[in-house]
Each structure stands twice: as structure tokens, then as C-alpha cells.
Amino acid sequence: MNESVNDIVNSEYKYGFVTDIESDAVPRGLTEDTIRLISKKKNEPSFMLEWRLKAFHHWQTLKDEPTWQNFSYPPIDYQNIIYYSAPKKKPTLNSLDEVDKELLDTYEKLGISITEQKRMSGVAVDAIFDSVSVATTFSEQLSKLGIVFCSFSEAVQKHPELIKKYLGSVVPHTDNFFAALNAAVFSDGSFCFIPKGVKCPMELSTYFRINAAETGQFERTLIVAEEGATVSYLEGCTAPIRDTNQLHAAVVELIALDDAQIKYSTVQNWYAGDKEGRGGIYNFVTKRGKCAGKNSRISWTQVETGSAITWKYPSVVLLGDNSVGEFYSVAVVNNRQIADTGTKMLHIGKNTKSTIISKGISAGRGENTYRGLVKVSPGASNARSYTQCDSMLLGNRCSANTFPYIEVRNNSSSVEHEASTSKIGEDQLFYCKQRGIDTENAISMIVNGFAKEVFKNLPMEFAVEAQKLLGVSLEGSVG
Amino acid sequence: MAEQTKTSEEHYIASYHNRRSNGGKNAPEWLRLLQDEAIERFQSLGFPTVKHEEWQFTNIAPFLKTALAPSTPAAANVRREILEEFLVHSDAPVIVLVDGYFEEALSSVPDSTGIRVQRYDAVSAQQPSEQTLSALAEISSASQKNPFSALSLALTQNVIMIDVPEGAQVSQPVHVLHLSTQTGKEAAMVSSPTLLVHAGKESSLLLLEVFTGAADADYGVVSAAGVVIQEGATVDHVRVQREGAKAFHFGTLAVRQERKSRYTAFSLAMGGSIARTDVTIAIDGEDCETMLDGLYISAGEQLVDHHTFIDHRYPNCSSREIFKGIVTGKSRAVFNGKIYVHHEAQGTDSKQTNKNLLLSNEATVDTKPQLEIFADDVKCTHGATVGGLDPAGLFYLKSRAIDEEAARDLLTLGFAGEVTAFIRDESIRHLIDALIVKQLQTMVAHTALPEIVH
């Protein structure tokens, strides 16, 4: 990203500051009225309110959160969350000059420049502060190509037909507990539409920031790439240090039509809680892409270093013939962090292909779980799937688990899964030290090398940031 | 079948009490107490549904519908010839259980074999030895979570105990044959044999255990085996499950290894309409070696399920697990292998592989290898593959003038042979290879198969 990003990360969590901004929040708790209020505040058309209410009523019938995961967490009191919080001064933006100065400073501090003058070159940014999008850059230039890149709220106003068509088409509100909750209360997010034949000329990026206390963040991202379109999208996130847990339950939907390509990269660095596990974000996210068209490709790359608990499985439904799904992941846990993450590749079309590369790094008392599903339907002739899943352990109080589920119902397909777990190489450490490199740097170097296969799928600027994050996340993990 | 209003659980609990108030009341008290406890555990666990993570792919509804009655001693005489197929040689030591009841006339274990065989049931009201109790404890512990293990213990007709004294080297393969004969004119029957093995310090045992039964009868086997291997001892355990095509088979195998012991198991599963085996190996001492291999062959509408759990609790042990499957017809194969490495188990070296050959487009493979690791100085790997026959191999054979069908058959046979190569005893390996060829010949192959060579 820009320069300030490069020097962000050299100590503990640097994004832990709180911005003092007046916010406009709905009362704590969740009832039908809360949803009506959110919808009204956002001035939504009636189809949106109906959609939300349907999701809410479904959510009410779901008694419990899922229980199959490999960890437990204190019960979440859904009536004690503030479901909508927005910076008060947020006007309908005509120009970025109207954005609150405090807010701009916040993003400046995070290393994300959204002011006109200092925009990072070649990356269009949509910044989400607590529940709402505060600024989207480059919209105009992009719109000349027919690309829509704006906040979800704006898209609801300006492109209701697209929203109507695609919203919930990949992750229906019935999908799971958190998806239902998100559908009912989501406040904002990014929307991105690349029309037929257009190759998006720059990286699109959303930067998420939770600021207010006791709010949940429920955003929704929807990306549609029409026939032959391509887009690369980046997502970054941070939150202040607070000693209570905060819920982040986002939904991301990707749709790729014939010959379209979507590359979605995440560097997740929500506040992870302190050494004893106090505070931190519960990052319970549903991400799914649909390769709806033939020859389409969806690629997820994620670097997960933050959050107290990360629980997500960016997935690809491979519907179109010859479509390709990819998942590249690095997940680091330190101290008391928990990550239960992986992917689902659902092969439905013929000649579909999936590749899964997962690198888990556990330190401190962290618990790292890879959980993945590869499913080949009877119609998915010649499907191919390859999974490589490696875990590295630093220290003897952490754990690494690997739970792949493989279900195959087509005999012309081939599915391969390989996994390994081992300690960081003693010989490698000694070799580094013999060349004068101290333990901490040696570990960071070896771990980065271990994760290289994933990093190389990130856009350059992100890769640099990710590498540094990795080093920072592991600080103090040995000794 | 009989009582529509009862749940399946109630049916088996009623059968249990029914038997208790009849012949069962003569059983020795310790056995009755054990069984009472087991039926209570069964009652509290209940039968699993597919919502249960461990039973996600194995729907036992057909079994539940069948409401089997506990077996009674067989009326018909079983001729020894039908056992020959499973004997390494005709005068090998053999213990035969027919419908769960020890069959004296067919069994023979000469003293020279070097083992002591005990039987516990209503007739021989014996007190259990310490060894017996320790092997039983393994089954009890498996039954804490698995309702079939509990049910097996509760319903068991005979408990057979093989006691290998300290230092004894048993070189002859000891055969244990479980035969189900009942065709079930009134109600289909379930037998629940319990096998216990205790290998004393520095001893060694070669064990061949076979489950088989009438080809087209409705019956069930809910069996359990508990094995304790003491310090420095070696047990080679080969299991063959070739139940009849309509049978239900639910088997529990619970093994505990003490330090420096070695357990080598090979499991061949090819029968039953629903066949599920749960294997637990508790590694309970340092420097142990465990090898757990298997082959499953399924066709028609069979469901073959293996759940294995290797529990590394002590440092410096190694385990190797290779399971292969040949899956065809409309069958479903399930493999779930868990390796658990405790915080204390530093220096663990563990490798698990599951390879599936999917030969039909209507068959399904569900595989779920799992690693749960809490120690850092370890080397653990697992791998799983599902796919058809290797096109490169097919092409190679065809280029040597072998036609498509024969090439497919040969590759399939080779796939199976790769894993039987791990059976250490040559005579047992021959026997297993022959059983596999026979099975593949009738269920899978299109051409006449040759022998498996190693």
C-alpha cells in the first residue's frame, strides 16, 4: 500500500487507538423494530426491508449457533449488541472534502489514504467505519468503464435492480445462523459490478474499521463479474483495543459469469485480544463465491493474523463447466487466539478444478484448525482437486488440527489431499543464527518462507504488509 | 418388526431384560453387573443419527427397522469344511463361535500353542482373571461414547479370553472364527461375541479373526474386542469381515499398548449391507510402534465405514496407518481416521494414508483424515486420495497389448496387493490375498484374475 503502511508494524497491535467521533447509533438489542429502524435510517426501498425481515424471522427460528466447531466461546448476548453505529457527521457525500476530519485522520493513521490528493496510486478504496461506508475513491474514473464500485447503501439506491438480482443469490439468509443475522441487520458494505468484457484496471479495496464500543459489525460485500470481466479485490480490517469481545459477522458474495475472474484477497488484522485472551474480535464470517459461468475462476487468498476467534470458510461453488476455484490461506494464532478456517469446494460442473493451499502457524496457546470440504457431485466429470495443508508449531502449548472432509461421487474425478504438521526446523533456526540472525528474526524469516506459496498470490503491496504482520503476530512466541 | 410402538433402543433393552430373567440369570454375578452397567450406558447414549458428527455418513435406519432378537445357541450342526476357507492350514489352533456361542466341537487349541483360552458365560461361572478385567476395561472405555460397544457388551453370549503368558512366543496363527448361521425364520438374530486378548510382557501373538455368515440371511453382529499388549510384547492381528450381503455388522476394537509394545493390524472388510468398525488404539507407554492397515471392498448397495482413532499419549512412539478402498456399484465407503497427539507425546512420528479407488459413478466415498496435535516436537502427516484408475497405468498396460478390461482388473488387483504386502506373516498374507481375489472376481472384475504377487 502506501508508505505509511510500510512502517506500521513493528510492535504490538498498532491500530488499537479509538477515534473520538460522535456516532449515531440505534438502541442496543434486536427486535423487528431495530431492523425497521436500520432500514429507515438507510432510506431503503421496501424490497430491502422485506428481505431483512424475512431473514430476521428465519433467524428467530434458529435456536442456537452452530456447535460443530472445535472451540467454545462465551455465549453472545444478541440483545446486548448495538446493531447500527455511524459517524454522526456523515453527509451524503458529494466530495471527499466533506468527510469528517477525524475520520480522514483515522484512515491516515491506518495507512489508508482516502483524501483526493494523497490517494494511493492504482488502488480504489471503499472505507467502512463501524457500520457505514465513509468514502469511496476513484468511483468516477471507474464508472467511465461501466464499473460500479460504491458502498452497499449507495448501490441499493442507485442500482436496485442489480441488488435485487444478486443479493443473497450465493449466500441465502437460510445458509447459517450468522448469515441470517447479517441479512437482517447488515448496515453497509461494498458493492462492485464489472460489466461484460471489462478488465478492471486497478485493485479495488475495502478497508474495514470497527471503532465504537459494543457494536457489532455486520457488513456485506457483493461482487459481480459479468461475462469475460476480471477484478482483483482487497480487504483489510482493524479495530481498537477493547477488553470486551466484539462480533463481526460479515457476508461476502461473489458471482462470476462465463469466462469471468474474481480474485479476492484479505489481510485480516482485527484486534486479537491481549496475552491472556481478554477482548478481541469474534470474526464469524460467511464468504462464498459462485462460479456460475463456464471457464470462470474465483480465487480466495487470505492472511489471518488477527481476531480472538476466526471462524470462516471462503468457498467456491463450481457450477460452470471448466471453472476453477482456489483457496490460499495463511492463518497465524498466538497467545489465546483461535482460528477455525478453511474452505469448501463444491464441484458440480464438468472439468472443474480446485486448489487449496493452507499454511497454519500456531504459537503461544493458540489453537489453529484447518477444516475443509471437497465435494464432487455425480455430474462433475473429470473434476480435479488438490489440497496441501501444512501446519507449523512454535512452542509446546499450542495446537494444530486438520479436518478435511472429502466426498466424491464421480469416478472420473480425482481428489488429493496431503497434510503435515511439524515443529519449526531446529536446523534451519541454527543455520540462520550461525549467519548472525537472532531468534526472533530467524523465526519470522522461516515462517514467512513457509507461507510464501500463499503470499505470492497476494498483490504486491499487500504481500509486503502481510509479511510484516506475520512477524509482528509471532513476536514473543518463543523464549 | 415385532413391536411397532417401541423405539429401537427399547426393543434391545427389553430383549436384554427378557434374557436376564430367563437363562441369563445363571451368569456369574460380576458378568451380570458388567452387563447391567453396559445396558444402562446404552440406554443413556441411544442409537446415533446422522446428526451425530461420528455418524454423519452412516445412516443406520435399515438396521433400526429390523429389530433383531438376541441369538440362541445354534440348532443346526456346522460342518467344519465351511471353515476351511479361512484356515491357514487345517490343524491350526482355532476357536469357533457360532452365533456368538463358543462351539467346543469345532474348536481346538492344543496346549502346545502356548496360550490359555478362557470362556465366561452362564454355563461356566468362572471368576475373571486380572488380565481378563484389564482387556474388558478397554471395551468398557470404548462404550462410554459408542452405543454399539455398550450394546455388544450387554448382549454378549460368550466372552472369550486369549491369555498369552509373559514371554510366550506363539508362532502358530491363532484363529478366531465368528460364524453366523441363523436364517431367522421368525425374527432375525443378532449375535454379540466378545473377544479379549491379553499379551503378557515380552510375549508375541499372531491372531487371525474372521467374521462370516450365511450369504443371504438377515442377521446382525454387534461385536467387541479388547486387546491389551504389555511391555515389549507384539501382537499381529488380522481381521476379516466377510459377512453375508444382507447382514449388519457393528464391530468395536479397542487396543491398549504398554511401553515398547508393537501392534500390527490388518483389516479386510468386504461383507455386510451396513458394516461399521470402530478402532481405538490407546498408546499408553513410551517407544511403542503401531501399524494399522486395511482394505475395504464395497459393491452393490453396501455401506462400509471405518472409524479409527490412534491416541498418542506418550513420547517417542510411531504409528503408521494405511487404508485403501475399492468402491463400486452404488456402494458407499466411509473412512474417518483420527490421530491425536497429546501435549506429553513429544517425539511422535505418525503417518496416515487413505486411498480410494472409485470404480463406479454411482458409488460414494467420504473420507475424513484428521490430525489433532498438541505437542510441538512431532512429525505427523496424512494424505487422502479419491479417484479412478490411473490413466497412465492403464495406457502402459494397453501399450503392452493388454485389453481395457483386463488392464482395469489388473490395476485394481495391484491396488489391493499394495496394502496386503504389509501383512507380515506369509501364510496369512496368502490367505488374505486369495480371499481378495475371490471377492474381486465376483464383485468387480470382468476378466479372470491372476494371483496377487508381492
Added chain:
Amino acid sequence: MNDTQMKDEYMLEIKNLHASVAGKEILRGINLTVNAGEVHAVMGPNGSGKSTLAQVLAGHPSYEITEGEVIYKGKNLLEMPPEERAKDGVFLAFQYPVEIPGVSNSYFLKAGLNEVRKYRGLETLDALQFLKLLKEKMKIVEMDPSFINRPVNEGFSGGEKKRNEILQMAVLEPTLAILDETDSGLDIDALRIVSEGVNTLKRPDNACIVVTHYQRLLNYIVPDFVHVLVNGRIVKSGGKELALELEANGYDQIKEAATV
């Protein structure tokens, strides 16, 4: 940096060094002194403890020192963590160089060099300066520039790994270089290149311990002293002619002598 540098002291003094691994004693009382400007050859049959000695000097954590001491530049070497020894100029060319997947050769070496430079009170080098230096040094060992961005030692042939070790030595400019069987696995050309590299780097204020079990290398790197290590002890020391003697008679005679 080292203005207190010893005047009368030896650069390295090993006194009655005993070391064991996995409970087995390998080194059983090594005595050896090395002065600046000297080249020492350590020879001996397989398994005699040569690599153990080299690893112990570099501070490998697997070895336990049971007795004795090692003084390096007047300091207790055995108390220094391995990276500090490296920063202070101890360099080990590994008999089996380690592969580090995903980490580029240049990144690795730059990290090491800058640590060493910081320790010596020198400015750290930026990427460009480093690359320039690296390219110069690569010429010494006739290494192809394509190795710059390959992962450390991964997929290198045996000979390439050894050359890479000498390259690292050339970049880090150690005070005390220990070469553990750097000659094994090298063809004649490579042997010449590597030895020339070593000779080029030779200075009056540094020293070198060359571990080998062939005399061959010593035709190229001429030692001032030759020591024969048998069974964890130095059983004989002499001038370069000792190496020739060994070549002619083998180790058996010396072994016998040692057991008496």
C-alpha cells in the same frame, strides 16, 4: 570495535573440551590453539568427531558441553548464543547446508550481513548496496547470478550448496572460519574455485580451521598446522607434511598409536 583486542592472547583457545550428544560422549578432551593469520587443518576418519567440534564451536544446541572451555578473542565462547558468535566473527561452513524453503538467498544473507555490520558498528546496507556487494562476491566463487533469488539451498546440488557456503563466508568476512568438509562432493574445478575463494579471503587478522578427511583439499589450501582427530581426541599434530604422511599410511597407524 575491538580496540581491546588481545595482544598476547590467542584468537581461539580450546582447553580440554568434552562434548556429548544424546548422552554419548563424542569429544573427549580437545586441546587446540589458533592464532590470527593461521590455517589449521583437522583431519581424521569418519565419525571421529570433526563435525561435532565444528558444531560445538558454532553453538549447536544439540550438543552438551560436559567439560572444558573455549576462549575466543578473550571471551568465553561457550557462553555466547550462536548468533552472537556469528556476529563476533565465527563462521561455520556446514558439512550439510540447510535448506530454507521460501526464503531467498539474498534476503537471508542481507539479514545476516546487516546484523554482523551492526555488531561491528558499521552502517547497514540497503538493498542496492547489498546487491552490488553480493554480485562482486559471487564472482569470487564463480556463482551464477540466478542463485540470488532462489530459496536458500533448496534444490541446489551438493556442489552448489558448498559454493554457496563460501559465498556467505565471503560476504560476512569472518574472523574465524570453520570449513566442515567443504571439499566433499566437489569436482576438481569446483574444488579449485572454492579453494581460491578461501585463499582470496585470507588475511593476517583472520584464521581458518579446515575440516577434511582427504589430503586433496590441502593441495589448494595450504595449512600451517595439521591435527589428527581420532575418537574425540587430537592424537597427533604437525606441519603440512603430516597430511601427506596420512595420505600414504592411512589412519590405522595413528589409531593404533592412539589406543596404546
